[in-house]
Amino acid sequence: MDTAFSRRSFFRLAAAASAVAAFPILSEPDFALHAATTRVRSPWELPPPPGAVRINANENPLGPCKHACAEINSLIPEGGRYDFYRTMELVNTFSAMEDLKPGYVLAYAGSTPALHYSVLAFTSKTRSYVTADPGYEAGMRAATLNGAQIIKVPLAPDHSHDVKAMIASDPNAGVFYICNPNNPTGTITSKEQIAWALANKPKGSILLIDEAYIHFSEATPSIDLVRADNDVIILRTFSKIYGMAGMRCGLAIGRPDLLEKLQYFGMNSNPIMAVSAANVSLKNKDLVPMRKKINTDIRSETFAWLEKNNYKFIASQSNCFMLYAGRPGHQMMAAMAKRNVLIGRVWPIMPDWVRITVGTREEMTKFQTAWKESYNSPVTADLVLPELPPSLARNPYTHLS
Numbered sequence: 001m002d003t004a005f006s007r008r009s010f011f012r013l014a015a016a017a018s019a020v021a022a023f024p025i026l027s028e029p030d031f032a033l034h035a036a037t038t039r040v041r042s043p044w045e046l047p048p049p050p051g052a053v054r055i056n057a058n059e060n061p062l063g064p065c066k067h068a069c070a071e072i073n074s075l076i077p078e079g080g081r082y083d084f085y086r087t088m089e090l091v092n093t094f095s096a097m098e099d100l101k102p103g104y105v106l107a108y109a110g111s112t113p114a115l116h117y118s119v120l121a122f123t124s125k126t127r128s129y130v131t132a133d134p135g136y137e138a139g140m141r142a143a144t145l146n147g148a149q150i151i152k153v154p155l156a157p158d159h160s161h162d163v164k165a166m167i168a169s170d171p172n173a174g175v176f177y178i179c180n181p182n183n184p185t186g187t188i189t190s191k192e193q194i195a196w197a198l199a200n201k202p203k204g205s206i207l208l209i210d211e212a213y214i215h216f217s218e219a220t221p222s223i224d225l226v227r228a229d230n231d232v233i234i235l236r237t238f239s240k241i242y243g244m245a246g247m248r249c250g251l252a253i254g255r256p257d258l259l260e261k262l263q264y265f266g267m268n269s270n271p272i273m274a275v276s277a278a279n280v281s282l283k284n285k286d287l288v289p290m291r292k293k294i295n296t297d298i299r300s301e302t303f304a305w306l307e308k309n310n311y312k313f314i315a316s317q318s319n320c321f322m323l324y325a326g327r328p329g330h331q332m333m334a335a336m337a338k339r340n341v342l343i344g345r346v347w348p349i350m351p352d353w354v355r356i357t358v359g360t361r362e363e364m365t366k367f368q369t370a371w372k373e374s375y376n377s378p379v380t381a382d383l384v385l386p387e388l389p390p391s392l393a394r395n396p397y398t399h400l401s
């Protein structure tokens with residue numbers, strides 16, 4: 001393990017990575033991999049070390065459900081087909097479940113394209129992007145590419161989005177991004193706060209409500225706001241509770257005239273195994289409650305252990321939470337990686353905190369041992385990480401999570 005820390009190997013691998021053409025980081029797995037593997041361990045091109053506890057990227061260790069796996073397997077021989085109708089089947093299943101009229105749902109290979117296109121469509125050089133801090137950063141990257149001003153508004157003291165401050169921040173904003181529950185804090189913004197933002201936002205702007213983690217939480221979904229034809233786009237993904245991050249499937253849900261603006265940036269054929277597995281997963285009514293309970297139970301046990309040991313954390317309703325590291329977060333990431341436990345990222349506004357994903361019970365037991373050891377260990381020179389070369393920071397496969 002220690003070899004992964006040596007400066008020599010870091011720079012050798014960094015140099016290899018920098019030979020690749022530069023693209024922007026796209027989304028959450030990008031960020032997680034970027035933070036956890038490029039900075040701390042091995043660059044993006046290498047698989048994680050054998051036996052690593054991977055609680056760094058807000059993935060679901062359970063993977064696709066049994067029925068989804070069977071569907072994926074059965075479709076391998078069909079891999080030569082575009083089979084667009086399979087995307088329509090998914091869209092129709094979701095629309096029926098959520099009582100949405102035709103034309104209110106678009107499917108993408110993950111929610112990342114939907115997030116990027118929404119930001120590109122509704123921000124501009126004169127219409128800013130307003131987001132929470134700490135918050136999920138992918139939209140900021142799209143806003144930057146669009147030349148839009150980015151306004152970061154700190155979370156309220158209860159870690160909800162400070163919607164009043166967000167709305168007050170710019171009368172010319174184009175997009176107010178609300179991630180509910182928030183990534184990285186896993187905290188909730190109430191339906192009342194969201195309704196207030198909607199009622200008070202500037203004309204021509206949209207609320208972009210990212211519900212990637214909604215199924216883990218008690219948060220009230222906002223789809224009724226779309227049903228009522230408001231200026232709202234909701235993002236959903238099959239990467240989280242459905243365990244399909246590697247399959248790539250997500251949805252944009254909004255009024256047809258809003259979704260039309262996203263299509264300007266291109267529509268692609270979706271991976272047929274992904275959309276069909278997503279469709280099967282939606283139809284499995286027990287799946288979400290069952291997985292929500294698994295996550296809640298393990299998260300509660302982890303919080304009980306943290307409390308008992310006097311570690312400071314932010315109570316979360318998601319599959320991730322922020323934990324105080326007592327030192328620069330990157331050093332804690334390095335210390336944990338040395339023990340083969342990959343933990344998540346650090347946000348500049350909370351430099352001494354790290355994000356932890358809730359893994360399996362077995363993984364969280366390993367996490368506890370490694371955390372205690374790391375927390376009690378002195379900071380040593382090998383834990384002070386070199387800065388990332390800019391070429392590596394622009395790596396296309398260092399996806400956010």
Ligand code: PLP
Pocket residue numbers: 027028029057058109110111112113115136179183210212236237238239245249250400401
């Ligand atoms: N939105 C949030 C808040 C996320 O955390 C992530 C990924 O972790 C995404 C969107 C993108 O997910 P995907 O593209 O896998 O659907």
